[in-house]
Amino acid sequence: MDCKLVQQDLSAFVDGTLGARRQQAIEEHLNACENCTRELQWLHLILDSAATLSPRSATDSLWTKIANELESQAPRPAVRWRHALSARFSEAISRITVPVPVSQLLGIAAVLLFGVILGRYFFPPTGPEAPPFQKKPGQVQLTSRADTYIEKSKTLFLGIMNADLADLTKSDWKFEKEMAGSLIYEAAHLKEEYSRKQDARMKELVEGLEMLLLQIAMLENQNDLKEVELIQSGIERKNLLLRINLYDLAPPQDKRLDRSL
């Protein structure tokens, strides 16, 4: 038998995976061939050395490295408003249709303000002035927090309502989710305060917004058009933008708030 052919099969021979006849033939050849027997011994040495390689252990600090990496990848529980307002979200806001150019609007506002100043100069009020509304310090703080919460929610909802659903393949809703997450914390505080003050209407408004914020915060990372559409219809169905606008239009003293909604 050819030594070259035998040596090609030595690996299968030591594993015992050759057919019985081939196994037998090689054994007979090995009994007669010193060269192939030496090859077999070397193969044994390689395999025995491989089987007795010492197991290795990682250093103790490896877990610390992994844990640090996990920590750095973990999403932050809440983010500041300025950071949360992403460029993509700003772009969505900018797509809100405004029929009149901004410069013209500013011009009209300046003319109106000038008119009011002139009117008060030439026709000063004659009757007794209404006393200014006095807010208690705690109430000022609460109203201001509610204003911020409602204003941010409005911006978020407008962004969602005006989002281009055809372009959602590139979006992961990361910033919207983060913003909604931070607003939910604020909602919890506001609800507690309004419960304490027995201001049912204000509590109801905060809760109404909170429901939608929860849905936004729980959006999947991959785009789920159905979920987004549900949120859009929720905003519409509950007239949230209208309710926010009514809140915005109410005079400051009424934002405590029994008459604004």
Place this chain on the structure above:
Amino acid sequence: MPPASSGNWSKANKDKVSASQALDLDSDLIVACKQGDRQAQYELYKRYKDWVFNIAYRMANHREEAEDLTQKVFLQIYRNIDSFRGESAFSSWIYRMTVNLSINHFRKDKKRRQHISNELSSSNNPRAGLLKRHEEKFNLRPHLEAAISRLPAGYRMVFILYDIQGYAHNEIATMLDISEGTSKSQLHKARKELRHLLEPFIRLHSTL
């Protein structure tokens, strides 16, 4: 079937493997890991770190690189644990992820192989330190470790799993998603290549 030449080693390794498979995580721990519970993640790490690190070490033959690879494997496990649906044993899922990430890691790294190749060539000069080696009992292991790390990634993994870890071809086929026949043929090619790489040592030892 384990190599005929391997004596008791394969049985010992098989017992180890069976024991590790018996350590399959209970479902509570998997759920906790899915929720990002750090303590649960540490428990999982403790159970599988030795297995993962040994595969990585044999693939790299370099401690730091093996630790980097081990870290990469665990981060991938935590990141993808949601995709584990319980259709196979959890240990099998981890083994599959480890071997596939390791092979991909080394397949991409051709520069490294060239570097190792040069390193092995210089250390393979059998005439260097001839006297010292002549006085010592011939020990092939350090040269074998270097030679293994020079094999192509696919051959290397099959050799590590069969000849070092003691897995059967059907188990390797499942882990690597290849046929048993491919596993066998890659093993024989790996052994042949190793024999070739170790030729200078073998020749030297034959003349001593």
